[in-house]
Amino acid sequence: MEEFDLSQLTEERPASGDDARLKAILEAIVYITDEPLSLQQIASALSQPIDKVKRLLDEIVAEFAKPEHGLSIREVAGGYKMATKPEHHEAVRAFVKKLTPPLKLSLAALETLAVIAYKQPVTAPEIMEIRGVQGASVLKTLLDRKLIAEAGRKQVVGKPILYKTTKEFLVQFGLKDLSELPTLKEFEELARMEVAEPEPAPAQAEPRPEAESSTENDESPD
Numbered sequence: 001m002e003e004f005d006l007s008q009l010t011e012e013r014p015a016s017g018d019d020a021r022l023k024a025i026l027e028a029i030v031y032i033t034d035e036p037l038s039l040q041q042i043a044s045a046l047s048q049p050i051d052k053v054k055r056l057l058d059e060i061v062a063e064f065a066k067p068e069h070g071l072s073i074r075e076v077a078g079g080y081k082m083a084t085k086p087e088h089h090e091a092v093r094a095f096v097k098k099l100t101p102p103l104k105l106s107l108a109a110l111e112t113l114a115v116i117a118y119k120q121p122v123t124a125p126e127i128m129e130i131r132g133v134q135g136a137s138v139l140k141t142l143l144d145r146k147l148i149a150e151a152g153r154k155q156v157v158g159k160p161i162l163y164k165t166t167k168e169f170l171v172q173f174g175l176k177d178l179s180e181l182p183t184l185k186e187f188e189e190l191a192r193m194e195v196a197e198p199e200p201a202p203a204q205a206e207p208r209p210e211a212e213s214s215t216e217n218d219e220s221p222d
Helices: 006-012 020-032 037-045 050-064 088-097 107-119 122-130 138-144 167-172 185-195 209-218
Strands: 071-076 078-086 148-153 161-165
Touching: 020 037, 020 088, 037 050, 037 078, 050 071, 050 088, 078 148, 088 122, 107 122, 107 138, 107 161, 138 148, 185 209
Parallel strands: none
Antiparallel strands: 071 078, 148 161
């Protein structure tokens, strides 16, 4: 993902007291950046007082909270991010499904993610013990999507890798921090809405050579 340099907006910094122009720039910044931006980042890049930036962002948040807006701006993972409103998720999800086949998390991946979120830091054997099934491929999927990350090693025999959720996890689930984690019931609701990706099927065993020989011996000679 290409980082957006807020310093590029230096030439467009609004004059002091021009709240309307600054609000427009703030709205544009929150819209074009993928990662949530903190007040400190925004205020520093725009050379504006942090209290002024906070006041104007609060006004923008209030404006987007009105029902005529399909988007909202809220604090997520320590910063501000624009997202679709929850009440429109079903309509948006249905629309997107008609455009392209969506890539969803499987039920196994959601269960594993829930275990990590609530038990972190946690090792693969501990996850397997809780879920009761192997899950190496699921962990790889979650790592590839940057929803989890390694968090060192547990100081026990074998020193297994510890896993934790990431900032990307907070962003994807629209959480301000881990205190806003959904309940297990909400995770289950989310799982029911997802289109499951099948976990990789175990490789089929190769035919036994003696079976092939037996077949050949059963054939009558011409």
